[in-house]
Amino acid sequence: MYYVGIDVGGTNLVAGLVDREGSILRKAGVPVDKSLDGAGLCRQLVRLAVEVCREEGVALDQIQAVGAGFPGLVDNRTGVVVQTANMPFRDTPVRQLFQQEWDVPFFLGNDANCAAIGEYWAGAAKGCDPAVVVTLGTGIGSGMVVGGRLFTGYANSGMEAGHMIIQPGGVPCGCGNHGCWEQYGSATALIRMTRQAMEQDRHSVLWELCGGDLSKVQGRTAFQGARQGDGAALRVLENYRQGLSIGLIDLVNILQPQIICLGGGISNADDDLLLTPLRELVKKGSYDKSMPTRLERAALGNDAGVVGAALLCDMI
Amino acid sequence: MYYVGIDVGGTNLVAGLVDREGSILRKAGVPVDKSLDGAGLCRQLVRLAVEVCREEGVALDQIQAVGAGFPGLVDNRTGVVVQTANMPFRDTPVRQLFQQEWDVPFFLGNDANCAAIGEYWAGAAKGCDPAVVVTLGTGIGSGMVVGGRLFTGYANSGMEAGHMIIQPGGVPCGCGNHGCWEQYGSATALIRMTRQAMEQDRHSVLWELCGGDLSKVQGRTAFQGARQGDGAALRVLENYRQGLSIGLIDLVNILQPQIICLGGGISNADDDLLLTPLRELVKKGSYDKSMPTRLERAALGNDAGVVGAALLCDMI
Numbered sequence: 259m260y261y262v263g264i265d266v267g268g269t270n271l272v273a274g275l276v277d278r279e280g281s282i283l284r285k286a287g288v289p290v291d292k293s294l295d296g297a298g299l300c301r302q303l304v305r306l307a308v309e310v311c312r313e314e315g316v317a318l319d320q321i322q323a324v325g326a327g328f329p330g331l332v333d334n335r336t337g338v339v340v341q342t343a344n345m346p347f348r349d350t351p352v353r354q355l356f357q358q359e360w361d362v363p364f365f366l367g368n369d370a371n372c373a374a375i376g377e378y379w380a381g382a383a384k385g386c387d388p389a390v391v392v393t394l395g396t397g398i399g400s401g402m403v404v405g406g407r408l409f410t411g412y413a414n415s416g417m418e419a420g421h422m423i424i425q426p427g428g429v430p431c432g433c434g435n436h437g438c439w440e441q442y443g444s445a446t447a448l449i450r451m452t453r454q455a456m457e458q459d460r461h462s463v464l465w466e467l468c469g470g471d472l473s474k475v476q477g478r479t480a481f482q483g484a485r486q487g488d489g490a491a492l493r494v495l496e497n498y499r500q501g502l503s504i505g506l507i508d509l510v511n512i513l514q515p516q517i518i519c520l521g522g523g524i525s526n527a528d529d530d531l532l533l534t535p536l537r538e539l540v541k542k543g544s545y546d547k548s549m550p551t552r553l554e555r556a557a558l559g560n561d562a563g564v565v566g567a568a569l570l571c572d573m574i
Numbered sequence: 575m576y577y578v579g580i581d582v583g584g585t586n587l588v589a590g591l592v593d594r595e596g597s598i599l600r601k602a603g604v605p606v607d608k609s610l611d612g613a614g615l616c617r618q619l620v621r622l623a624v625e626v627c628r629e630e631g632v633a634l635d636q637i638q639a640v641g642a643g644f645p646g647l648v649d650n651r652t653g654v655v656v657q658t659a660n661m662p663f664r665d666t667p668v669r670q671l672f673q674q675e676w677d678v679p680f681f682l683g684n685d686a687n688c689a690a691i692g693e694y695w696a697g698a699a700k701g702c703d704p705a706v707v708v709t710l711g712t713g714i715g716s717g718m719v720v721g722g723r724l725f726t727g728y729a730n731s732g733m734e735a736g737h738m739i740i741q742p743g744g745v746p747c748g749c750g751n752h753g754c755w756e757q758y759g760s761a762t763a764l765i766r767m768t769r770q771a772m773e774q775d776r777h778s779v780l781w782e783l784c785g786g787d788l789s790k791v792q793g794r795t796a797f798q799g800a801r802q803g804d805g806a807a808l809r810v811l812e813n814y815r816q817g818l819s820i821g822l823i824d825l826v827n828i829l830q831p832q833i834i835c836l837g838g839g840i841s842n843a844d845d846d847l848l849l850t851p852l853r854e855l856v857k858k859g860s861y862d863k864s865m866p867t868r869l870e871r872a873a874l875g876n877d878a879g880v881v882g883a884a885l886l887c888d889m890i
Contacts, residue, residue, distance in 0.1 A: 388727060400828075404720060411704060411830030413866040421861040422824035426741060426816075433861055435823075500742075507751075508738035512716075512828065514727030545737040545749055550729040 260316050262307045263568025264326040265369065265560070268344045271299070273306035274561070275314050276568035280380025282561055284314040296339070296350035304359040318360065325365040325570035326352065327372030327563050334366045334574055365570035370417070371408055372566030373556070374401025375573050377519050380565050381557035386516040390509060391556060392419065394522035398440040398505070402515065408573040420444065424504040439508075442501025445477040445524050451498055452480045455490040462490035481527045499536050506536070507543035510551045521556030576632055578623045579884025580642040581685070581876070584660045587615070589622035590877070591630050592884035596696025598877055600630040612655070612666035620675040634676065641681040641886035642668065643688030643879050650682045650890055681886035685879055686733070687724055690717025691889050692878030693835050698870045702832040706825060707872060708735065710838035714756040714821070718831065724889040736760065740820040755824075758817025761793040761840050767814055768796045771806040778806035797843045815852050822852070823859035826867045837872030
């Protein structure tokens with residue numbers, strides 16, 4: 259039996275044909291056509307899903323289920339994508355629209371939850387229980403698998419660990435609160451911190467790294483500067499790791515997972531600049547000083563969302 | 575079928591005969607004999623457990639299981655109480671010691687987890703999924719039931735939500751960190767805040783309420799002062815609710831439980847001074863502004879530990 263997973267992102271739609279082991283046999287993607295509405299995008303999802311099957315020579319009746327991960331609030335019970343950031347889905351009956359064109363069991367997930375399922379099924383968190391996956395991107399995404407099932411909470415909207423408050427009265431967050439974790443630990447936060455450090459230090463090598471243009475600062479800029487021994491860059495990373503560690507410590511002390519996987523572009527930084535010092539900070543803050551929770555880099559990269567979406571059917 | 579639950583506290587040992595519905599049919603307790611070692615206390619647990627059965631006329635072979643909740647770290651797999659605060663259990667093979675005298679299925683739990691099971695089975699969280707129980711006492715205890723099972727994390731030591739960091743660099747905690755939630759939301763924290771306010775305001779009615787003696791301040795003192803309109807007491811409660819709310823917001827945003835039950839003596843305060851304003855703060859900080867999580871007072875009081883210990887066998 260085969261599965262199809264679709265990762266619906268703000269920039270690209272990617273579908274993958276996935277086997278029971280969570281391996282992607284064939285993948286296809288298209289950039290998001292900004293002129294399409296939710297229904298139009300759904301038709302595109304069907305085309306992509308069918309395409310990966312055809313290209314791999316797999317008949318559609320061999321597909322056990324199709325799943326799709328969305329960047330936002332989904333309700334798998336009703337099959338509706340309730341709300342997305344920067345995409346035209348709002349109370350969109352995605353399951354109904356999909357099944358009108360291809361009548362196959364269809365599942366909906368949040369993108370962070372799909373990443374968690376993917377890493378649990380075939381990545382760095384394979385077989386770990388509980389397994390938490392934290393994705394450092396524009397915000398902080400998070401998902402957990404417990405006892406072989408996706409943890410969804412009561413109203414099915416998934417974990418929003420990025421919005422735990424780690425600094426009351428701190429940096430304002432788009433959610434309306436102050437001091438949310440993602441204001442200290444996301445890629446966006448690291449970029450903000452890098453820019454602030456540059457404004458305070460006109461001689462930092464960080465200026466060269468972004469061609470003298472603050473708007474060209476990326477998540478990796480501070481790591482590049484630190485690699486060259488730049489003082490401002492090293493201080494930025496120290497602050498960043500500090501903020502990132504608080505939320506990780508809180509997840510460890512509240513949930514004591516077997517593993518926390520860090521995903522997103524930031525997580526690819528060299529170990530000595532990120533994972534190794536982060537592990538020390540988290541161990542120091544862990545209530546159980548033996549710190550049984552492993553802190554690891556996620557293994558599947560962007561594929562985690564495709565694999566996790568494909569296997570939603572077995573996890574929810 | 576019947577169950578026996580034992581709540582092992584630093585002050586009292588309490589055993590209860592419990593039926594399938596989680597009702598306590600008979601209860602017996604003794605003060606902790608400080609001269610006894612772990613093995614001696616285990617013999618006392620057996621005597622108490624047998625006593626409640628005999629008194630209710632229930633034959634021992636009608637007991638499906640016995641469970642005991644301890645204030646500390648337990649390992650139910652090995653049957654060992656690893657560590658307790660202020661009690662002589664350390665790597666004590668409690669199951670073996672108990673079963674030497676009464677060969678019955680015997681389960682071990684952490685007291686906060688037992689409280690969560692009790693409230694889930696027969697109290698305010700009945701049937702809720704996920705159900706989180708937070709106990710405001712010397713520290714902050716916490717436990718969660720998900721999908722009808724106790725959530726224990728990886729190494730079986732349970733949730734330590736009281737040690738999430740909500741104020742980096744804040745009040746020092748016994749665990750070695752700074753700014754743990756229990757330094758802002760426990761009964762101990764409220765007493766500390768009350769004393770500090772008294773030292774800053776020699777005319778506060780709080781002084782009368784504790785007979786001019788700082789050492790006699792209790793968790794309820796600030797509530798009594800607030801009831802009389804005392805400004806210092808009102809400010810203490812505002813600060814206390816603020817700190818307590820941060821950890822509750824974090825639990826809501828990370829876990830989105832169906833219910834959070836607040837237990838411990840503090841939770842008996844009048845609604846207008848605690849639960850009502852707390853609900854507003856938590857709703858305001860919740861990522862999902864529809865705030866599907868209910869915030870309620872725990873219903874079973876100290877009995878939650880006995881009921882939850884009795885039913886450990888069905889929850890782990």
